[in-house]
Amino acid sequence: MEKIVIIGGGIIGQFTAYYLSKSDYEVVIVDDATGMPPAxxxxxxxxxxxxxxxxxxxSAMLQGVKWLGKKDAPLSIKPQLDGAFIKWFLSFMWHSRKSSIKKVVAVRNEMLQSSWRLYQEYLTSELSESAFKPDGLMFVANSKSGFQTLKKEVEFLSSNSLSSEIITKSKLLDLEPSIKDDAVGGAIFHTDGWLRPDRLLExxxxxxxxxxxxTYTGQVTEINTTRNSITSIQTEQDEISSNKFILAAGAPSYLLARKIGISLPMIPGKGYNLTYATSLKNQPKLPVYMFEKKVVATPWADGFRLGSTMEFTGFDNSLNTKRLEALKRASKEYLHTDIDQSDPQPWAGWRPMSSRGLPIIEQSNKYKNLIIATGHGMLGLSLAPATGQIISELIKKGDSN
Ligand SMILES: Cc1cc2nc3c(=O)[nH]c(=O)nc-3n(C[C@H](O)[C@H](O)[C@H](O)COP(=O)(O)OP(=O)(O)OC[C@H]3O[C@@H](n4cnc5c(N)ncnc54)[C@H](O)[C@@H]3O)c2cc1C
Incomplete structure (x- = not known):
């Protein structure tokens, strides 16, 4: 049986292992389980x-620049003189051209559709307890300009055959009594669903x-190579050899790749959440995206989460209380949900943000036995099954060649 070592046991590493383990491979995951839970x-x-x-x-970057120094802004960019950040920033701008976005939209659409189908298969065959609900995602705008932008978003989705609808204020308040009267209007994206990501991972x-x-628990500290292949990886306790490696360590993939001379076009994008251990009084039935504040409220039968913000501040995982407070303020502005009912657990973690808006799923040019699977940005949960299946196909195809 051929051995495959996956570096990283987040949702990308796990779904990759899931599909590979269905074929005839010995799959080993090496995961650094210390510190905060992963994204x-x-x-x-x-x-x-x-x-x-x-x-x-x-415009997103311009907005980020306008918010420079605003400690509770939903998007925060700390200008960095570091070469990696400058390279990422220039590439991000280059891929903000219409022609690039058009291609990226087509690929994301196809991968997202495929991942959704694979989730349905997974949920049925594994009788999942991740509390998946396919009922849609609600957007609420508290400003006229926000509502206008939502209308354009709905038009854009229809032009890509994705079902969504604009909801007038009265219908919105009817559908979702947890929304406050300040709302100007909203939308429902019918294609979407939600689940408990921590439960899915476990x-x-x-x-x-x-x-x-x-699974080996340990932080990979070194990757040993010959001229064009990887021979083993090193943790504090073990040296693990294999003929094939997959790098799926989320944002820190960048740091590991750099050790072996690969410069991945990605940086960490820090996000925050506040998680309540029980459901809250007046929590919404669907997840609600508070449009102007870019904060998401996710309701579960036995819990509630407020999450958001994108901080480009390097590999810093400190908890910024101003941003955590901003999550609560947004919720109080848009929702009747009683978020003072109990004390939430705060969290911060890194999204692996690629400069192009597409995940980096590829056979390495430099090392013939390395596959890279990272850079999923704001979509890692949504794209995990499709990524796992693509990697597993890539490996099987490589082996049959
Ligand atoms: C606030 C927030 C909200 C989000 N909301 C959504 C959402 O609603 N839907 C969605 O689709 N996506 C969402 N995302 C994005 C999504 O969470 C990520 O894209 C996804 O989790 C990336 O998965 P991953 O497995 O690549 O990385 P991670 O989840 O970061 O996992 C990487 C794993 O690798 C391990 N690792 C790292 N370095 C090493 C090392 N040196 N040695 C060994 N192991 C190592 C880590 O311990 C970790 O277990 C959100 C992200 C954030 C921050």
Whole structure:
């Protein structure tokens, strides 16, 4: 049996292991389980086929620059003189051209659709307890300009055959009594769903374990190479050899790749959440995206999460209380939900933000036995099954060649 070592046990590493373990491979995951739970646990839990447009835009960056120094802004950019950041920033701008975005939208659309189908297969065959609900995602705008932008977004989605609708204020308040009267209007993206990402991650770990996937707990500190291949990886305790490696370590993939002379076009994009251990009084039925504040409220039968913000401040995982407070303020502005009912657990983690708005899923040019699977940005949960399946196909195809 051929051995495959996956560096990183987040949702991308786990779904990759899931599909590989269905074929005849010995799959080993090496995961650094120290520190805060990864983005795969702390994300907002949205599976969003509607999210076909990348963040890349001149206006997004302009907005980020305008917000420079505003400590609770939803997008924060700390200008960095570091070469990697400058390279990423220039590439991000280059990929903000209309022609690039058009191509990226088409690929994201196809991958998101495929991932949604694979989620349905996974949920049925594994009788998942991740509380997946395919009922849609609600947007609320508290300003006329926000509502106008939402209308354009709905038109854009229809032109890409994705079902969504604009909701007038009265219908919005009717549909969702947890929304405050300040709303100007909203929208529902019918294509989307949500789940409990922490439960999904724990569940798929157990399934993989049952399917024979071995997990080593430890931080990969070194990658040993010859001229054009990887021979082994090093943790504090072990040296693990293999003929094939997959790098799926989320944002830190950048740091590991750099050790072996690969410069991945990605940087960490820090996000925050506040998680309540029980459901809250007046929580919404659907997840709600508070449009102007870019904050998501995700309701579960036994919990509630507020999540958001994009900080480009390097590999810093400190908790900024101003941003956490901003999540609460947004919720109080848009929703009747009683967020003072109990104390939430704060969290911060890194999204692996590629400069192009597409994940980096490729055979390395430099090392013939390395596949890279990272850079999923704001869509890692949504794209995990499709990524796992693509990698597994890539490996099987390589082996049959
Ligand atoms: C606030 C927030 C909200 C989000 N909301 C959504 C959402 O609603 N929907 C969606 O689709 N996506 C969302 N995302 C994005 C999504 O969470 C990420 O794209 C996804 O989790 C990336 O998964 P990953 O497995 O690549 O990385 P990670 O989840 O970061 O996992 C990487 C794993 O690699 C391990 N690792 C790292 N370095 C090493 C090392 N040196 N040695 C060994 N192991 C290592 C880590 O310990 C970790 O377990 C959100 C992200 C954030 C931050």
């Amino acid at each position: 795969s646990s702390g994300n907002c839990g949205l599976v969003t086929p509607s999210h076909i447009a990348p963040l890349n835009s001149f 569940e798929i770990k157990k399934i993989n374990n049952k399917n024979g996937v071995k």
